[in-house]
Amino acid sequence: MKNLLLLVICGICIACDTKEPEVQSPNVILILADDLGYGEVGYQGQKKIKTPNIDALSETGMVFTNHYSGAPVCAPARCVLLTGKHMGHAYIRGNDAMKERGDVWDYAKAAADPNLEGQRNIPANTETLSKMLQKAGYKTGIVGKWGLGGPMTEGIPTNLGFDYFYGYNCQRQAHNLYPNHLWENEEKILLDNELVVPATKLEPGADPNDPASYAKYEQKDYAPDLMHEKALSFIQENKDEPFFLYYASPLPHVPLQIPSEDRESYIAEFGTEEPYDGSKGYFPNQYPNATYAAMISKLDQQIGEVRARVKELGLEENTIIIVTSDNGPTYAGGVDSEYFESSTPFANGFGRTKGFLYEGGIRVPMLVSWPGKITQSTSDHISVFYDIFPTLAELVGMPVPEELDGKSFLPELMGEAQEKHDYLYWEFPETGGQQAVRMGKWKAVRQNIKKENNLEIELYDLSNDILEQNNLAAEHPDLIKEFEEIMAKEHEAPEVSTFRMPALGD
Incomplete structure (x- = not known):
């Protein structure tokens, strides 16, 4: 029994010695x-x-x-x-x-x-x-x-x-x-x-x-x-x-x-x-x-x-x-x-x-x-x-x-x-007040939300229009509706009054 116990202890020690070191956090x-x-x-x-x-x-x-x-x-x-x-x-x-x-x-x-x-x-x-x-x-x-x-x-x-x-x-x-x-x-x-x-x-x-x-x-x-x-x-x-x-x-x-x-x-x-x-x-x-x-x-x-x-x-x-x-x-x-x-x-x-x-x-x-x-x-x-x-x-x-x-x-x-x-979201209450969403190749932008209470959405196809010059909003009403829903969903009224945009319901 003593010999068996010694073997078990030795086995544990060998296992400890041969255990691979943990990888250091980079x-x-x-x-x-x-x-x-x-x-x-x-x-x-x-x-x-x-x-x-x-x-x-x-x-x-x-x-x-x-x-x-x-x-x-x-x-x-x-x-x-x-x-x-x-x-x-x-x-x-x-x-x-x-x-x-x-x-x-x-x-x-x-x-x-x-x-x-x-x-x-x-x-x-x-x-x-x-x-x-x-x-x-x-x-x-x-x-x-x-x-x-x-x-x-x-x-x-x-x-x-x-x-x-x-x-x-x-x-x-x-x-x-x-x-x-x-x-x-x-x-x-x-x-x-x-x-x-x-x-x-x-x-x-x-x-x-x-x-x-x-x-x-x-x-x-x-x-x-x-x-x-x-x-x-x-x-x-x-x-x-x-x-x-x-x-x-x-x-x-x-x-x-x-x-x-x-x-x-x-x-x-x-x-x-x-x-x-x-x-x-x-x-x-x-x-x-x-x-x-x-x-x-x-x-x-x-x-x-x-x-x-x-x-x-x-x-x-x-x-x-x-x-x-x-x-x-x-x-x-x-x-x-x-x-x-x-x-x-x-x-x-x-x-x-x-x-x-x-x-x-x-x-x-x-x-x-x-x-x-x-x-x-x-x-x-x-x-x-x-x-x-x-x-x-x-x-x-x-x-x-x-x-x-x-x-x-x-x-x-x-x-x-x-x-x-699924998409990326931004908003920014300065320079007029803005929102933007990127979803795949599509980019939706709102400008002058705070300055002019504007809620119209511009729509760009970044795969063909990286300069964002051709607003396609009129051609894609279903997409505009989807972007409107995303912008409403992702905007949470800010705690700080300086950052609020009344047109968004703040």
Whole structure:
């Protein structure tokens, strides 16, 4: 009996020794560019702007050609991304400055008083993908731009699932890339920059062709560089445990600002330009096209350095990198979207890009890289920001909350059968008030819901009309009826009165 017992114990020990180790949860780096257009990266056909690192990364994973932001502007897009709820259910549905706090649009006052800084906050009890990853054992960090709750509110990153935060709390403060402060967790970090209020013009009589006239717009501490160092440090410091880095870069969002040495090659390439005088907002710039191109190339360089750091630490095969943009490209601040064909193959310019629910405003570049796990390929799977939460939940083996609107696209990444959306839904109470639905090849759009109480639906066949120029609504009354039902079903009256659209019954 003793011998039998010894054999059983030995067998148990052998089984313990030979048991395969558990697979480590992969690190996740989610890089969110700010206003990067679908056509502004090389792998999507961009010719004037160089993005070699993003292009190289696209060759290691899956490129999505039918990926959408959750909204056409900053704050609501970020809310959708973090909560997994579309704009008909999300708490934040626009860029709400919460003007009831006081003179929130006075940049200098807000820079001095944290009570005036930031956007409307999402409640601290909101379920976020960062909280989900914390529960899964991840160290979580956000570096870059927040925009979902002022410094003195419950809506700060460290209340919403992030162990670490460094960057801009407020989107308006991000309208200067040489700000006088940033935030690190709950601490205001003063920088070595003088306060220059956005929209400050050249001095009277200044020569617009003299570089010295623009000296005040280029100071010492360039925020994107400071934030980038913090992002690399976060990776370094958490290399021995699973980590989630949400790198919400402020690039290439205007103002047109970059250290002068970073744009020299583009100045040489593009030649003499007509200076931008600041008449469309933000700061003047002597070389607007060269500066904008350099800002995207700076973003590209930083993405390359993130990848290099991951490789140096031996983490490449255990790190999934996602690169996308919060919405389509801008038309303001001296950016010439026509010159760069920023939204190609979609329509460019005001009314069709940032701020609007046409393709150029919400269809964004996205690639996902995970060497050894994701095969290099191009996917036409129709996906959206609110899919990222359930995708990451499935990736790390966490339950997906029932109230989410998204569907995991992890099967698509793994080359398996992928469940498709019946349709995607958006609404946006700003720029007149809008709704949109994509269902297969069809795209339905409502404009001026709030401005004119308009409920008429435009209908486009994206398979034949990617520019959304031929409204086919009159030819398909049955489809229009179906889209009307979807828009009514998916719109839930917002809690915040600012986001309500009376024509929808709010």
